[in-house]
Amino acid sequence: MRAYSFSLLLLCAALALQSQALVIKHIPCSGDTTEGEVMVVDISPCTSDPCHLQKGSTYEVSMNFSTGAAPESISTITTGLYGILAGIPVPFPGFNQTDACKGCNLVCPLIASKVYTYQLSIIVPKEAIDVDIVIKLQLKDDTTDKLLSCFEAEVTVVG
Numbered sequence: 418m419r420a421y422s423f424s425l426l427l428l429c430a431a432l433a434l435q436s437q438a439l440v441i442k443h444i445p446c447s448g449d450t451t452e453g454e455v456m457v458v459d460i461s462p463c464t465s466d467p468c469h470l471q472k473g474s475t476y477e478v479s480m481n482f483s484t485g486a487a488p489e490s491i492s493t494i495t496t497g498l499y500g501i502l503a504g505i506p507v508p509f510p511g512f513n514q515t516d517a518c519k520g521c522n523l524v525c526p527l528i529a530s531k532v533y534t535y536q537l538s539i540i541v542p543k544e545a546i547d548v549d550i551v552i553k554l555q556l557k558d559d560t561t562d563k564l565l566s567c568f569e570a571e572v573t574v575v576g
Contacts, residue, residue, distance in 0.1 A: 438460060441570050443569065444570075445567065446564075450564065452484065458481075461479070467549070467570070468570075470572050472543050474540070475541075483533075484529050484565055486529060492560065493516075493518065493525070494525065494565065496514060496516070496521070496556055497555040498512045498537075499552065500551070512539065547576050549571065
């Protein structure tokens with residue numbers, strides 16, 4: 418009976434781990450200066466790094482970042498999501514959730530030198546091509562026009 422209970426426990430633990438988000442490797446955006454710092458990025462569901470994004474599927478992106486020494490409060494923030502093709506940032510197709518203060522786990526205004534978790538749902542278009550690509554996610558303070566945070570990460574779009 419103990420062997421059965423232990424096996425069941427291991428199976429449950431394995432299933433729980435499999436359904437969790439994967440912390441992915443990321444780098445600060447090349448050529449961009451930011452007020453804050455991106456600390457952790459994860460994508461769910463994702464089981465490999467680079468993450469394999471299935472066309473037509475929805476993914477949750479979570480980014481822990483600090484606001485750095487930005488102004489005392491930041492009340493309007495714009496999200497930019499891009500795929501970098503041949504070195505050129507191209508807006509992510511179908512992405513329209515540009516107000517980071519609505520529906521992204523942020524309560525604005527943000528305070529300087531604090532840590533926040535930004536969350537975003539993205540749908541990979543069914544029409545996308547199979548490609549290895551770098552995605553770029555940035556948050557911009559609309560008042561100062563400065564970047565609060567920005568990261569780039571490799572992903573693979575699959576069919």
